[in-house]
Amino acid sequence: MEKVKASSAWVASNSSHVFVDASGLEKVVEELHDNVPSVTWDFEGIHYFDNGPLTVQYLFVLDTLNFCFWPDEELHYDHLAAGLKAALENDSSVFDADRLKSYSGPQLRKLLNWSRPLPLEDERVRLLHEVGTELEKSFGGKAANLVTAAGNSAVCLVELVTRHFPGFRDHSVYKGHQVFLYKRAQIFVADLWGAFKGQGYGAFHDIGSVTIFADYIVPAVLRQLGVLTYSPSLATIVDGKKELPSGTEEEVEIRACTIYAVEKLRELIGTKAGKEVCARKPL
Numbered sequence: 001m002e003k004v005k006a007s008s009a010w011v012a013s014n015s016s017h018v019f020v021d022a023s024g025l026e027k028v029v030e031e032l033h034d035n036v037p038s039v040t041w042d043f044e045g046i047h048y049f050d051n052g053p054l055t056v057q058y059l060f061v062l063d064t065l066n067f068c069f070w071p072d073e074e075l076h077y078d079h080l081a082a083g084l085k086a087a088l089e090n091d092s093s094v095f096d097a098d099r100l101k102s103y104s105g106p107q108l109r110k111l112l113n114w115s116r117p118l119p120l121e122d123e124r125v126r127l128l129h130e131v132g133t134e135l136e137k138s139f140g141g142k143a144a145n146l147v148t149a150a151g152n153s154a155v156c157l158v159e160l161v162t163r164h165f166p167g168f169r170d171h172s173v174y175k176g177h178q179v180f181l182y183k184r185a186q187i188f189v190a191d192l193w194g195a196f197k198g199q200g201y202g203a204f205h206d207i208g209s210v211t212i213f214a215d216y217i218v219p220a221v222l223r224q225l226g227v228l229t230y231s232p233s234l235a236t237i238v239d240g241k242k243e244l245p246s247g248t249e250e251e252v253e254i255r256a257c258t259i260y261a262v263e264k265l266r267e268l269i270g271t272k273a274g275k276e277v278c279a280r281k282p283l
Helices: 002-014 022-032 053-065 077-090 105-112 121-138 143-149 154-164 183-195 217-224 232-239 249-273
Strands: 018-020 171-174 177-180 228-230
Touching: 002 177, 002 249, 018 022, 018 249, 022 249, 053 077, 053 121, 053 143, 053 183, 077 105, 105 121, 121 143, 143 154, 154 183, 171 249, 217 228, 217 249, 228 232, 228 249, 232 249
Parallel strands: none
Antiparallel strands: 018 228, 171 177
């Protein structure tokens, strides 16, 4: 994921609204005292897992839909993960490629047991259609075949996902430069690794290349820790809970600087501990 790291570093060095505080980084590293916390995958018990191909299919559908729960304050990731789990336990064919190609908004809501329209519902349905169509065309309808084609390489799997599924091509143009973020493609890799505990479909020899996922939670935490600081104008927007459109300078800076900051944390912790640290610590 070198182009993710390199392009994020370029944004951080040219940012106008988001800044990585070196003293904040040092403070976090000191407070950790070489004790990087580990979280077990599915500690909440909300994900489907059967240790086989159906889990891979579930995770790919889950990560296809895993974005933008705002502004519905009652809708969270847990609803998505648990709703898809319940749907699969009720009908093992619910995520077959031919069915993914045909779901409507109301049908998706029914799967999730959600009573009102989802945020960006039409886009979610479009992405399900895209995934079903391409899985059927290139991978025999099975996400497990997509994973197998990557040959146990996290980097290769991200490249395959972003090549075959345009909805996973998470990149932007920032001040004339291409910036690669690949949030959901990398989440898919990390979910596989976590679910299968680094074995079978989750075995990746280069899992350490995965970066932090540039979502909306991590930058909020880094800002609270003093690692990220915002310009007054951006702080007003964020603190006022106003929408920050995708692809704007401010939005790209928040996400890219988050990746850059966590990479710097990894370097500092690794130097202090004398060993490599993954953005997602081994379980």
